[in-house]
Amino acid sequence: MKRSRKIIASVAVIMAATFVSSARQSSVFDKDHMNVSLHGRYTHMLDGHNMYRDMLDSYGTGLAGVQVGFDTHPSDSSWWAGAYNYPHLSFGFSYDATGALKTKPGARMGDFYNLYAAMEFDFFRVGPFSMGPVIEVGASFNTARYDPETNIPNKFIGSTLVANLAGGLELKYRFLPQWEIALTGYLIHHSNGMTRVPNWGTNQAAVGAKVKYYLAPAEDFRKPALEKPDFPKGLRWNVYTAAGVHSCSIEQNALQKAGERGYPVKPRLRAIIGVEAEWRYHPLLSTGLGIEGNYAGNTYRQNDLILKGQEDPKGYSPIYTSVHLVQNLHYSNFSLHFAWGVYTFKRVGLSEDMGRCFQRIGARYHLPTFKVGNIFLGFDMRAHFLDRSYCLEYSVGYTF
Template sequence: MKKVVKIYIVFFLLFASLGKAWCQKQYKKVLEASFESGPLISNGQPWADAIKDLVSYHAIDIRLGWRKNTNSFYGQLYRYPVFGVGLSTTLPYQSEIGRPQGVYWFFDIPFKEFSTSRKLNLSYFGHLGLGFNLNPYDSLDNPLNRYIGSELNSYIHLGLKLNYAITEQTQLFSMIGLKHFSNGSTKKPNAGINLIPVSIGVRYNFDKREEPIPELWERPELLRSGYWSTAFYFGSKNYEVGEPSYFRGGVNLTYLWEKSYKYRYGVGLDVFFAPGLKDRSGQDEVTFWDQTSIAAVGSWEWKLTEKLYIPVGFGVYLHRNEENQEFTWFYERVGLRYSLTDQLFTGIQIKAHKLKADFFEFTVGYSFK
C-alpha cells in the first residue's frame, strides 16, 4: 500500500506541473514516443554475469514536454530547452529483475538553438524520477538478484540525443546514454542496475512553425557578492541485508559565490549523524562522536532555470567512522533542488563513496547574507 501511495504522489506532482504548462499559450508543446534496447552492465561478480546473460532489456518511453516561446533570460541562455514529464516501461517481464518502470521529470537542452530549418539538432538530456515494479532480492524467491533490494528506486537516465527534422512538426530522433536504478542503500543489496540503452523515436510538435524570438533586451542582476546557505538532510540507511534501516541525517553550512548566470561555487562544512550504532554493532559503549562525522566540502551548483538547479559536491572527511560504512576518506554528492522563495529551497541528493550510494539526502535549506 505504501508503494502505491508513493507512486501516486509522484504521478500527481509531475502531472500537476504538466497541466499548468500545457494550459498556457506561452509554452510550445511536444509529444515523444521511443523504443530502446541495450545491454545490462555487469559489475564483474559471478551472480552479476549470470543475470547479464539471462536478461534482455527492451523498453518504450512516452514523454510530454513544453518549451517556453516567450523571451526569458534563462530560456535564451540555454537555447530554449524542453522540459516535461515521461513514463518508461520495460516490455518483457523477467523473473530476475521484474518489469522495471519509471515516471520522471526531464530536460532536453540543445547545443544550438533548435530550428526546423536545420535538419540535424544535437542536445543533451536528463531523466530524473521514481523507478518501480522491480523484482528485488529475496533469499528464497530471488536469490540471484543482488542488484536491487527494494521495489521502489530512483530512476536516472542521462545522455545525448540527435533530432532529424522531417517536417515543421515532426522529427525522428535517436538517443544513447546511461540508465540507472538505485534505492540509495535504503534497503540492501543495492549494487544498482545499470543499462546502456540506444533509443529511436519520433517527436511531434503541436505548433506548426517556430516563431522568431527577439534578442534578449536585459540581463537580470547577477549577485556578485557571496552569501551563506544552510541545509538539513534527512534519510535512512540499511547497513546489512535483512537487518532494519536506520535514520541518517546531517546539516551543512556553505558560503557560495554567484560567479556567472549558470554556475555558483562554494566551500563549506558537513556534519552527518548515524544513530543506532549500538544496535548495529553490538558494542556496549557507543558515544555521540562514534555516530558523527565531519567533512569539508566543495560545492558547485548548475542553474537550469531561475528556480531549478543541480547541486554537486565533493567532500573530504575530517572525522569519520568505518562502522557507519564511511569506507573512503572522501565522498561525492549530486542531486536536484528547487528554490521555493529567494531564501528557502528544497530538494534531494544522493551521497556516495566512489559512486557507491551511502544514502538519499532529502533536503530543506535557507540562504542568507
C-alpha cells in the same frame, strides 16, 4: 508477459492520443509550446566486474515509452531559457521489459515501470538538425525484488520502488514543421539509494529512436538580445539541515554471518547540519566551500565483533564531520549542485567500507520569501567511491 506488454503499449497510445485531442480543444493547454512523442530503445545490462554472472543468461531487452512535453521559445522573452538554448521539459512513462531476460535457476528479474521528468538541451542547431544532452529523473516500480527464500541471486534490486536516473545524447531532425525524429543513446541506472539492501542497482546502456509531434510549427530560433537578469552577486551563505536514511551492506554481511536472515536491512536515520559559503559570479554559476556535521545511528561495534572478532581500538562515534567543495548551476529559482568532500572526523569501525571521500549531487528550489534571503527545499543523493549509493537526503535551508 505478452499480454502485459500489449496493455502497456495500448495505454501509451491512448495517453498520446488523449493529450493531442485535449490540447487542440482546450485553452488550458498552450499548443504553441506542447509536444508529444513515442520512443523505443534496445537496452543492454552493463556487466561490470561480471556482477550478473550468477543471475543472468541474457543481457539485452527492449523499452518503450511515451512523453508529453513543454518547449521554451525565443518569443517567451526568457533570458534563462535563452542561456540554455531553449530547453524542452517533458514528463514520461516507459516500460522496460527486463523481466524477459533469461535468468539462472532460482533467480527472477522484474520489469521496470518508469515515471520520470526529462530535460532536453539543444546545444547545437544547424538548419533542421539539432543535438544535445538529455537528463531523466524519476521513480520506477519493479515487479521482482530480492527475497531470501525465493530470489536469492537478485542482489541488484532490494525494494519494489527505486529511483530511475538516465543521461544521454539525442541527434534530432525536424523533417516537417511539426514532426521530428531522433536517434538516442542513454546510460540508465536504477537504485534505491541504499534505503534497503541488498541494493547493487542496475546499469544499462540503451540506443533507440524517437518520433515527436509538435502542436505548432517551429519558431525561428535566433536569440533575441535580452539583458541579464538581476541576481545576488558576490558572497552568499547557505545554512541548512537535512535528514535521510542509510542502510549498510556491512550490516547485512554481519547479520548473515551471525546466522540471522535480516533481509532487507532496515534503513537508519541520518541527520546533517551544514553551512556553505558560496560566491555567485554569474547568473548561471556559483562556487562554494562547505562544512557539515553528521549523525548516523549505527551498530558498528557489533559489526566488528561479528566480522572481525574484535573492537576498533580507536573507538566508535555516531558523529562525524566533513568539508566539501560545491559547484552550482542555476536556472531562475532552481539550482543543481555537485559536491566533492572529505570526512575530517569519523570513527565507524574496522569493517566499514565508505572511505574518506564522498560525492553528492542534488537540486534545490529557492522560494522567493524575503528581501534579504530565501528559504530553499532540496534533495540530494550521496555516494562513496563515485558508484556506491549510500544515502538519500531531504533538506531545508536559508540563503542570505
